[in-house]
Amino acid sequence: MTAAQPTALLALDWGTTSARAYRLDAAGRILDRRAATLGIAHVRNGEFAAALDGLLGDWHQLPVQRLACGMIGSRQGWVEAPYSECPAALSALAKAIVHTQSGELGIVGGLTCRDDAGVPDVMRGEETQVAGLLDGEHDTALFVQPGTHSKWTVVIDGAIVAFKSYMTGEAFAVLREHSILGRLLQGDSPFESESFERGVRRGMNAAAGGELLHQIFGARTLALFGELPADGIADYLSGVLIGSEVAAGYAWAGSQGTELGTPWLLGAPALCSRYRIAFGIAGRAAKMGPPDVAARGLWRIAVHAGLVADKDTK
């Protein structure tokens, strides 16, 4: 922290298991970053103010706004920041910011929409990552955010119009750790791309939800018959699940009636690479998003909220 780099905003990506803080200058550029295992699951007795101090360290005294996104705004977090309904542009995200009682922190709310069957869906944190790649007016794109609960998000003319969650990462984790498939696995192995790709091709061909329940059983029988290497079972299962998500997500995105172009992949690079392989198998391209999209999104939302002056040159 030097006088030569004046801070304009402290941006916080505050999730369930981890918390990251970014110090941004008046053009929204990242000057510095800090991380701590102070995710909301680690904060006891609601001592979020102390956790914030711990995360910020000596940034605490900087006379600038602080804006956070993620599970810190959930019912289990510091202050509940309600879900806004889609469609939601940057201005809507900016309007929905909630502040802690003593004003230490602004928190971006999540988004909600309903699927074709009228079932509600939610995101919290992902909307800010998407915002990091929007110029605020003219964007039309598809964003794919792989993870525990993957999100597929359609942006048309700068507004998030719809999104869809897939419980892919969590299904993989519980099946790997707690099902009969887990008993076949042999510890951690390096990425077995052949098994993964085979799984993807299989998962993409699941023509009904129940077929997926058949296909995951197949990971066991293939291993039992020696037709899948033991160190490839986990990657095969991962491929089946990711392949089925990618096929379903593409079908859904295609039904939105707008040409969305090459989708963005946002998230952990190793996981995004798996999705990129799956897109490739489907004959589609996908582009990897830049790092720190949450910090970029917080900046753009802060600009729209008037928390910082707009000196962003884009």
Place this chain on the structure above:
Amino acid sequence: MTAAQPTALLALDWGTTSARAYRLDAAGRILDRRAATLGIAHVRNGEFAAALDGLLGDWHQLPVQRLACGMIGSRQGWVEAPYSECPAALSALAKAIVHTQSGELGIVGGLTCRDDAGVPDVMRGEETQVAGLLDGEHDTALFVQPGTHSKWTVVIDGAIVAFKSYMTGEAFAVLREHSILGRLLQGDSPFESESFERGVRRGMNAAAGGELLHQIFGARTLALFGELPADGIADYLSGVLIGSEVAAGYAWAGSQGTELGTPWLLGAPALCSRYRIAFGIAGRAAKMGPPDVAARGLWRIAVHAGLVADKDTK
């Protein structure tokens, strides 16, 4: 055990967690039954002979054949009874019986087939239950055996021609116990039929494997939005999974090119009832199988193997 009821066969349904023994007369009727928590998971150091003695008790001295089915014939059991390939009639199951080294027990082997993608599938124990409802020559029917790994089995002209496994029960168990959905559940509740049926309708509409990953996430958001009662979440999830299995299973059975009639449901009555509700929602009937189908099947296979004289009047 009286002299008035001479024993012709001891039939054993010996699975992973439980073991049941039946004493049958010369017409294949059940005279008596015994059960013990001596499933193969409970037998230590390969002491299956002692476990058999424990299960049979004073039946041990009866000078009759003993025939078992189930996981006792798996790689983790007493003696591995290989999988026979479909199509398999009663005669094929009879031919594949394997005996323990000292001849204490005959064991019916499992079955294997391959799905449209060439992926192997297996059953072990379910083939004997199906055999319990076959007269050995003329049957053409669809059997549905709900469970940890549900089986859908097509029998044409007395032979099991194809079957398909769905990991429905295990997926439900690991999601309920280990995923974010489990954290929303409020202990054991009575059957919430409305939530179950709502889940079934949803699961039946999953037009791709990945849609199921979206639908299970919906159990959480519906609860989060107060649109599903907390004591209905588990049954909703159960409905989504069973609905997706029933839709996929029916589509698969329909592709076999033979009119199979009203399907049989074989298994635990409470679970079969759930499937029957799901069939009803799909506009289909299903009939509940009789109890003790494994004992009936062991009798029929024993007759075909010449282990007992055929005095079965059918």
